[in-house]
Amino acid sequence: MQNADRHRVIAEAVASSGSATVAELASLTGASEMTIRRDLDTLSAHGVLERVRGGARALLLRGEEPPFALRAHEGTEVKRRIGERVAALIADGETVVLDSGTTCLEVARLLKGRPVTVMPLSLQALQVLADAPAPTRLIVPGGQPRAAEGALIGPLTLASLAALRFDTAVLGCCGLSAADGLTAYDLEDAAVKKAALASSRRILAATDGSKIGHTAHAHVVPAGRLHTLVTDAGAPEDEITAIAKGGTVLEVVA
Helix, strand or coil: CCHHHHHHHHHHHHHHHCEEEHHHHHHHHCCCHHHHHHHHHHHHHCCCEEEECCEEEECCCCCCCCCHHHHCCCCHHHHHHHHHHHHHHCCCCCEEEECCCHHHHHHHHHHCCCCCEEEECEHHHHHHHCCCCCCCEECCCCCEECCCCCEEECHHHHHHHHCCCEEEEEECCCEEECCCEEEECCHHHHHHHHHHHHCEEEEEEECCHHHECCCCCEEEECHHHCCEEEEECCCCHHHHHHHHHCCCEEEEEC
16 A cells, blocks of 8 residues: 555544554554554644544544645545546636635646646645746735645735636635535635635636535535536535536536
8 A cells, every 4th residue: 555545544544433543553554553653643744633642533623624635635536537627628818716725736737838827826736837838827826825725815815816807717615515505614715715706707616526515614605606517426416406507517527
Protein backbone atom coordinates (compact mmCIF):
# COMPACT_ATOMS: atom_id res chain seq x y z
CA MET A 1 0.00 0.00 0.00
CA GLN A 2 1.45 3.35 -1.03
CA ASN A 3 1.82 6.24 1.43
CA ALA A 4 -1.15 8.26 0.12
CA ASP A 5 -3.44 5.21 0.16
CA ARG A 6 -2.31 4.22 3.64
CA HIS A 7 -2.84 7.78 4.91
CA ARG A 8 -6.37 7.76 3.47
CA VAL A 9 -7.20 4.42 5.12
CA ILE A 10 -5.81 5.59 8.47
CA ALA A 11 -7.67 8.91 8.34
CA GLU A 12 -10.96 7.22 7.42
CA ALA A 13 -10.56 4.61 10.16
CA VAL A 14 -9.87 7.22 12.84
CA ALA A 15 -12.70 9.47 11.63
CA SER A 16 -15.28 6.66 11.51
CA SER A 17 -14.50 5.20 14.95
CA GLY A 18 -13.33 8.36 16.70
CA SER A 19 -9.98 6.85 17.64
CA ALA A 20 -7.64 4.00 16.81
CA THR A 21 -4.50 2.44 18.28
CA VAL A 22 -1.22 1.96 16.46
CA ALA A 23 -1.70 -1.81 16.65
CA GLU A 24 -5.20 -1.60 15.14
CA LEU A 25 -4.02 0.57 12.26
CA ALA A 26 -1.01 -1.69 11.62
CA SER A 27 -3.36 -4.67 11.36
CA LEU A 28 -5.71 -2.75 9.08
CA THR A 29 -3.03 -1.56 6.65
CA GLY A 30 -0.46 -4.36 6.88
CA ALA A 31 2.26 -1.84 7.72
CA SER A 32 4.66 -2.00 10.65
CA GLU A 33 3.86 -0.15 13.86
CA MET A 34 6.92 2.06 13.28
CA THR A 35 5.52 3.07 9.87
CA ILE A 36 2.10 3.76 11.40
CA ARG A 37 3.64 6.01 14.05
CA ARG A 38 5.37 8.03 11.31
CA ASP A 39 2.09 8.20 9.37
CA LEU A 40 0.24 9.47 12.44
CA ASP A 41 2.88 12.15 13.01
CA THR A 42 2.51 13.27 9.39
CA LEU A 43 -1.30 13.31 9.48
CA SER A 44 -1.27 15.15 12.81
CA ALA A 45 1.05 17.82 11.38
CA HIS A 46 -1.46 18.36 8.54
CA GLY A 47 -4.38 18.74 10.94
CA VAL A 48 -6.10 15.50 9.87
CA LEU A 49 -6.16 13.89 13.33
CA GLU A 50 -4.84 14.30 16.86
CA ARG A 51 -1.87 12.21 17.97
CA VAL A 52 -2.35 10.61 21.39
CA ARG A 53 -0.37 8.07 23.38
CA GLY A 54 -0.58 4.72 21.61
CA GLY A 55 -2.57 5.95 18.61
CA ALA A 56 -4.74 8.82 17.37
CA ARG A 57 -8.20 10.30 17.71
CA ALA A 58 -10.47 12.28 15.41
CA LEU A 59 -10.42 16.07 15.43
CA LEU A 60 -13.63 16.84 13.57
CA LEU A 61 -16.91 17.64 15.23
CA ARG A 62 -20.17 16.99 13.42
CA GLY A 63 -20.67 19.58 10.69
CA GLU A 64 -17.00 20.54 10.40
CA GLU A 65 -15.13 20.50 7.11
CA PRO A 66 -12.52 17.75 6.62
CA PRO A 67 -9.01 19.21 6.22
CA PHE A 68 -7.70 19.95 2.72
CA ALA A 69 -4.83 17.49 3.25
CA LEU A 70 -7.37 14.69 3.77
CA ARG A 71 -9.75 15.73 0.99
CA ALA A 72 -6.86 15.92 -1.48
CA HIS A 73 -6.51 12.12 -1.29
CA GLU A 74 -10.23 11.33 -1.56
CA GLY A 75 -11.90 10.48 -4.86
CA THR A 76 -9.00 11.74 -6.94
CA GLU A 77 -10.05 9.96 -10.13
CA VAL A 78 -13.64 11.23 -9.91
CA LYS A 79 -12.42 14.78 -9.27
CA ARG A 80 -10.10 14.52 -12.27
CA ARG A 81 -13.00 13.50 -14.54
CA ILE A 82 -15.18 16.31 -13.18
CA GLY A 83 -12.29 18.73 -13.75
CA GLU A 84 -11.94 17.55 -17.34
CA ARG A 85 -15.61 18.17 -18.02
CA VAL A 86 -15.55 21.62 -16.44
CA ALA A 87 -12.47 22.58 -18.43
CA ALA A 88 -14.20 21.41 -21.62
CA LEU A 89 -17.11 23.75 -20.87
CA ILE A 90 -14.76 26.75 -20.70
CA ALA A 91 -14.04 28.26 -24.11
CA ASP A 92 -10.72 29.72 -25.20
CA GLY A 93 -10.60 33.44 -24.47
CA GLU A 94 -12.84 33.29 -21.39
CA THR A 95 -12.11 35.02 -18.10
CA VAL A 96 -12.62 32.62 -15.20
CA VAL A 97 -12.73 32.98 -11.43
CA LEU A 98 -11.80 29.65 -9.89
CA ASP A 99 -12.98 28.75 -6.41
CA SER A 100 -10.89 27.02 -3.74
CA GLY A 101 -11.13 23.29 -2.98
CA THR A 102 -9.74 20.03 -4.29
CA THR A 103 -12.09 19.66 -7.28
CA CYS A 104 -11.40 23.20 -8.47
CA LEU A 105 -7.69 22.46 -8.10
CA GLU A 106 -8.10 19.79 -10.78
CA VAL A 107 -9.70 22.42 -13.03
CA ALA A 108 -6.67 24.69 -12.48
CA ARG A 109 -4.33 21.93 -13.65
CA LEU A 110 -6.38 21.47 -16.83
CA LEU A 111 -6.61 25.19 -17.65
CA LYS A 112 -2.85 25.62 -17.38
CA GLY A 113 -1.43 26.52 -20.79
CA ARG A 114 -4.80 27.31 -22.36
CA PRO A 115 -5.66 30.75 -23.79
CA VAL A 116 -7.81 31.83 -20.84
CA THR A 117 -7.57 34.40 -18.05
CA VAL A 118 -7.87 32.86 -14.59
CA MET A 119 -8.13 34.32 -11.09
CA PRO A 120 -7.73 31.46 -8.59
CA LEU A 121 -9.05 31.83 -5.06
CA SER A 122 -6.63 29.46 -3.33
CA LEU A 123 -2.90 29.25 -2.75
CA GLN A 124 -2.82 25.73 -4.19
CA ALA A 125 -4.34 26.79 -7.52
CA LEU A 126 -2.12 29.87 -7.61
CA GLN A 127 0.89 27.61 -7.24
CA VAL A 128 -0.31 25.37 -10.08
CA LEU A 129 -0.84 28.36 -12.40
CA ALA A 130 2.13 30.45 -11.27
CA ASP A 131 4.38 29.17 -14.05
CA ALA A 132 1.64 28.65 -16.64
CA PRO A 133 3.04 29.21 -20.12
CA ALA A 134 1.57 31.70 -22.54
CA PRO A 135 -1.19 32.20 -23.57
CA THR A 136 -2.62 31.58 -20.06
CA ARG A 137 -3.07 34.84 -18.17
CA LEU A 138 -3.03 34.73 -14.37
CA ILE A 139 -4.67 37.35 -12.14
CA VAL A 140 -3.57 37.21 -8.48
CA PRO A 141 -6.21 38.38 -5.96
CA GLY A 142 -5.51 39.86 -2.57
CA GLY A 143 -6.64 38.23 0.63
CA GLN A 144 -5.68 36.15 3.63
CA PRO A 145 -5.39 32.35 3.33
CA ARG A 146 -7.48 30.23 5.67
CA ALA A 147 -5.25 28.17 7.95
CA ALA A 148 -4.54 24.66 6.59
CA GLU A 149 -6.89 25.33 3.65
CA GLY A 150 -5.18 27.91 1.46
CA ALA A 151 -8.55 29.42 0.46
CA LEU A 152 -8.30 33.20 0.15
CA ILE A 153 -10.75 35.18 2.28
CA GLY A 154 -11.29 38.65 3.73
CA PRO A 155 -11.82 42.23 2.52
CA LEU A 156 -8.98 42.21 -0.02
CA THR A 157 -10.34 39.09 -1.71
CA LEU A 158 -13.83 40.59 -1.82
CA ALA A 159 -12.45 43.85 -3.25
CA SER A 160 -10.51 41.96 -5.94
CA LEU A 161 -13.67 40.19 -7.02
CA ALA A 162 -15.79 43.35 -6.96
CA ALA A 163 -13.29 45.16 -9.20
CA LEU A 164 -13.55 42.63 -12.04
CA ARG A 165 -16.11 40.90 -14.24
CA PHE A 166 -15.79 37.30 -15.36
CA ASP A 167 -17.35 35.14 -18.04
CA THR A 168 -17.51 32.13 -15.74
CA ALA A 169 -17.28 31.35 -12.04
CA VAL A 170 -16.33 27.78 -11.19
CA LEU A 171 -17.60 27.10 -7.66
CA GLY A 172 -16.93 24.20 -5.37
CA CYS A 173 -19.17 23.47 -2.40
CA CYS A 174 -19.49 21.66 0.90
CA GLY A 175 -23.11 20.79 0.24
CA LEU A 176 -25.69 21.19 -2.53
CA SER A 177 -29.38 20.38 -2.46
CA ALA A 178 -32.50 21.45 -4.31
CA ALA A 179 -34.04 22.75 -1.09
CA ASP A 180 -31.08 24.56 0.48
CA GLY A 181 -28.96 25.39 -2.54
CA LEU A 182 -25.16 25.59 -2.51
CA THR A 183 -23.68 25.83 0.99
CA ALA A 184 -20.28 26.11 2.68
CA TYR A 185 -18.94 25.32 6.14
CA ASP A 186 -17.17 28.65 6.63
CA LEU A 187 -18.98 32.03 6.63
CA GLU A 188 -16.00 33.90 5.18
CA ASP A 189 -15.63 31.29 2.43
CA ALA A 190 -19.34 31.68 1.68
CA ALA A 191 -18.88 35.46 1.36
CA VAL A 192 -16.10 34.95 -1.20
CA LYS A 193 -18.24 32.52 -3.19
CA LYS A 194 -21.11 35.04 -3.22
CA ALA A 195 -18.76 37.77 -4.46
CA ALA A 196 -17.43 35.48 -7.20
CA LEU A 197 -20.89 34.64 -8.54
CA ALA A 198 -21.98 38.30 -8.33
CA SER A 199 -19.12 39.23 -10.67
CA SER A 200 -19.76 36.44 -13.19
CA ARG A 201 -22.16 35.90 -16.09
CA ARG A 202 -22.21 32.10 -15.77
CA ILE A 203 -21.93 29.85 -12.71
CA LEU A 204 -20.56 26.31 -13.00
CA ALA A 205 -20.77 24.20 -9.83
CA ALA A 206 -18.21 21.40 -9.71
CA THR A 207 -18.58 18.78 -7.00
CA ASP A 208 -18.41 15.05 -6.49
CA GLY A 209 -21.63 13.20 -5.78
CA SER A 210 -20.95 12.81 -2.05
CA LYS A 211 -21.77 16.51 -1.53
CA ILE A 212 -25.14 16.33 -3.31
CA GLY A 213 -28.12 16.17 -0.97
CA HIS A 214 -26.08 17.48 1.95
CA THR A 215 -26.24 20.92 3.56
CA ALA A 216 -23.57 22.90 5.38
CA HIS A 217 -24.57 25.85 7.57
CA ALA A 218 -23.45 28.84 5.43
CA HIS A 219 -25.83 29.54 2.54
CA VAL A 220 -24.29 30.75 -0.74
CA VAL A 221 -26.83 30.61 -3.56
CA PRO A 222 -30.11 28.83 -4.46
CA ALA A 223 -29.65 25.81 -6.71
CA GLY A 224 -31.76 27.49 -9.40
CA ARG A 225 -29.11 30.20 -9.84
CA LEU A 226 -26.55 27.65 -11.04
CA HIS A 227 -26.26 27.49 -14.80
CA THR A 228 -24.53 24.11 -14.85
CA LEU A 229 -23.78 21.39 -12.29
CA VAL A 230 -20.93 19.00 -13.07
CA THR A 231 -20.90 15.94 -10.82
CA ASP A 232 -20.43 12.17 -11.00
CA ALA A 233 -22.75 9.19 -11.23
CA GLY A 234 -22.55 8.68 -7.46
CA ALA A 235 -24.82 11.67 -6.87
CA PRO A 236 -28.34 10.82 -5.60
CA GLU A 237 -30.57 10.66 -8.67
CA ASP A 238 -33.62 12.16 -6.99
CA GLU A 239 -31.62 15.16 -5.78
CA ILE A 240 -29.95 16.01 -9.08
CA THR A 241 -33.29 15.53 -10.86
CA ALA A 242 -34.84 18.07 -8.49
CA ILE A 243 -31.95 20.48 -9.10
CA ALA A 244 -32.37 20.09 -12.86
CA LYS A 245 -36.08 20.91 -12.58
CA GLY A 246 -35.05 24.31 -11.27
CA GLY A 247 -33.36 25.05 -14.57
CA THR A 248 -29.78 23.92 -13.87
CA VAL A 249 -28.07 22.02 -16.68
CA LEU A 250 -26.71 18.68 -15.50
CA GLU A 251 -23.36 17.29 -16.65
CA VAL A 252 -22.82 13.86 -15.06
CA VAL A 253 -19.46 12.17 -15.68
CA ALA A 254 -19.21 8.39 -15.66
